[in-house]
Amino acid sequence: LLLISSAFISSPFLCSSPNIRPGLTQGKVNCGLNDSAFLGVHFSDHRIKSNSGPLLISRKFSSTLASVQRLNVLTGIRAQTTATTSPAINRSTLEAKKTLRKGNVVITGASSGLGLATAKVLAENGKWHVIMACRDFLKAEKAAKSAGMAKENYSIMHLDLASLNSVRQFVKNFRQLGVPLDTLVCNAAVYFPTASEPTYTADGFEMSVGVNHLGHFLLARELLEDMKQSDYPSQRLIIVGSITGNTNTLAGNIPPKANLGDLRGLAGGLNETTGSSMIDGGKFDGAKAYKDSKVCNMLVMQEFHRRYHEETGITFSSLYPGCIATTGLFREHIGLFRTLFPPFQKYITKGYVSEEEAGNRLAQVVSDPSLTKSGVYWSWNKNSASFENELSQEASDAEKAKKVWDMTEKLLGLA
Numbered sequence: 001l002l003l004i005s006s007a008f009i010s011s012p013f014l015c016s017s018p019n020i021r022p023g024l025t026q027g028k029v030n031c032g033l034n035d036s037a038f039l040g041v042h043f044s045d046h047r048i049k050s051n052s053g054p055l056l057i058s059r060k061f062s063s064t065l066a067s068v069q070r071l072n073v074l075t076g077i078r079a080q081t082t083a084t085t086s087p088a089i090n091r092s093t094l095e096a097k098k099t100l101r102k103g104n105v106v107i108t109g110a111s112s113g114l115g116l117a118t119a120k121v122l123a124e125n126g127k128w129h130v131i132m133a134c135r136d137f138l139k140a141e142k143a144a145k146s147a148g149m150a151k152e153n154y155s156i157m158h159l160d161l162a163s164l165n166s167v168r169q170f171v172k173n174f175r176q177l178g179v180p181l182d183t184l185v186c187n188a189a190v191y192f193p194t195a196s197e198p199t200y201t202a203d204g205f206e207m208s209v210g211v212n213h214l215g216h217f218l219l220a221r222e223l224l225e226d227m228k229q230s231d232y233p234s235q236r237l238i239i240v241g242s243i244t245g246n247t248n249t250l251a252g253n254i255p256p257k258a259n260l261g262d263l264r265g266l267a268g269g270l271n272e273t274t275g276s277s278m279i280d281g282g283k284f285d286g287a288k289a290y291k292d293s294k295v296c297n298m299l300v301m302q303e304f305h306r307r308y309h310e311e312t313g314i315t316f317s318s319l320y321p322g323c324i325a326t327t328g329l330f331r332e333h334i335g336l337f338r339t340l341f342p343p344f345q346k347y348i349t350k351g352y353v354s355e356e357e358a359g360n361r362l363a364q365v366v367s368d369p370s371l372t373k374s375g376v377y378w379s380w381n382k383n384s385a386s387f388e389n390e391l392s393q394e395a396s397d398a399e400k401a402k403k404v405w406d407m408t409e410k411l412l413g414l415a
């Protein structure tokens, strides 16, 4: 039974579109268009393989998978129980053994940079099954493969944070898997430093704040319910922050500086046709919008902590992983910047950190038993030891956090 179940488990529950044309190597694959499609596979579709490679799963197969996964946890316990010679297996021993199952962690934007590096560390340490929540399925699959991640340690599910419908569909798809959620990492982000005009999400919100803050807010609010159900020893909700949103640092003082002002732009819907695309109501500035979105990320983490930590025991944390100057985050920046930025950070500010090292840091926040303190913004010193860092005045303003929370709920139709 164990063998059978691990054979099932080693097939990742990949999602893919049945409409993928053979030979298609790039492009969005929407795996969650509507309720009648499960992970992009219509309920009547029982094909297992597509020409393009990724495994397609039918509803029947996936529900089998889910029960087999639950079964695997149970059989794991049973196998260990029978192997134990001591008759004194009490309830707490069983409880402890039950926690030996792999943790399930959802990482948004795991198709590159920090998210991918973290997924790789967690997938390889044997304790985690990583669900890579990505907007570009094929890119994610290629990235996981070239990172050398073993199939049985990850799954890919479609998530486009620039669409609230996609976020809701992701949550539904995740729930249909029937596996517990132990940790959620809100990592994905976009940065438009050179844009002169705002671009918008499907729901009409300025893109940087729309993806980095609003999409993640909805996702985290929904998946909090799932994390509450988890029996894992520690549940964590991690939202990636940054030094550049903190004006108590040199980096946070490079103009344009983050400033949410009185939030009038957020209240107005972050759209120039009805108000302003910027949270503070000002003129569009892509670099500022990104930094503002990071302030929101850090405020929301603390507000989650205040509202839910005591009741749920979930650990809420944020972090600055270091300056990972080589990632795709700077893809929209001018060529000169992309060339000079890494050596500048390496040799002048010394704030540079490799993707691999940054991945280790975020993986630590996910998995290290000593980092369970909630409400913390983690940073690392030069020897890569973590410490609780101080946020800027604005990024730690509890009153502002509550306002951001309330306004965001309104915008998203949650209140």
Ligand code: LMG
Residues within 6 Å of the ligand: 192, 193, 194, 254, 255, 256, 286, 287, 334, 336, 337, 340, 341, 343, 344, 347, 348
């Ligand atoms: C701007 O990008 C956008 O225009 C704006 O809209 C917004 O998006 C903003 O915050 C984001 O980015 C353009 C960017 C120029 O603007 C700036 O950052 C302005 C500052 C530019 C300063 C250039 C200084 C060059 C002087 C170099 C001399 C070094 C002196 C040391 C300084 C010490 C400081 C503590 O972006 C660019 O294209 C410039 C690249 C900016 C990175 C900084 C470049 C430093 C060059 C260092 C070369 C590295 C060599 C390493 C070897 C060192 C050996 C020891």
Ligand code: NDP
Residues within 6 Å of the ligand: 108, 109, 110, 111, 112, 113, 114, 115, 133, 134, 135, 136, 139, 159, 160, 161, 162, 163, 186, 187, 188, 189, 190, 211, 240, 241, 242, 243, 294, 320, 321, 322, 323, 324, 325, 326, 327, 328, 329, 330
């Ligand atoms: P990358 O651009 O490499 O990674 C960002 C990821 O987000 C990509 O996988 C990207 O997908 C994904 N993404 C973008 N838009 C969406 C969307 N609409 N829906 C779903 N996923 C999306 O940048 P980094 O790895 O550097 O950034 C990761 C995190 O680290 C961000 O939160 C960033 O703010 C933070 N950070 C980065 C620092 C740095 O120096 N690089 C410093 C401090 C914080 P795709 O692959 O399809 O483009």
Ligand code: PMR
Residues within 6 Å of the ligand: 191, 193, 242, 243, 244, 245, 250, 251, 254, 287, 290, 291, 322, 323, 324, 329, 349, 351
């Ligand atoms: Mg910044 C200790 C100094 C330090 C650190 C840790 C960073 C991190 N930066 C520092 C200093 C400086 N930066 C200085 C002195 C300058 C002027 C030359 C400078 C410039 C600069 C630019 C133009 N830095 C930048 C940019 C960007 O476009 C990046 C950005 O703001 O993205 C929002 C960026 C960053 N510097 C950092 C980090 C971590 C970033 C990247 C992004 C992020 O917050 O995610």
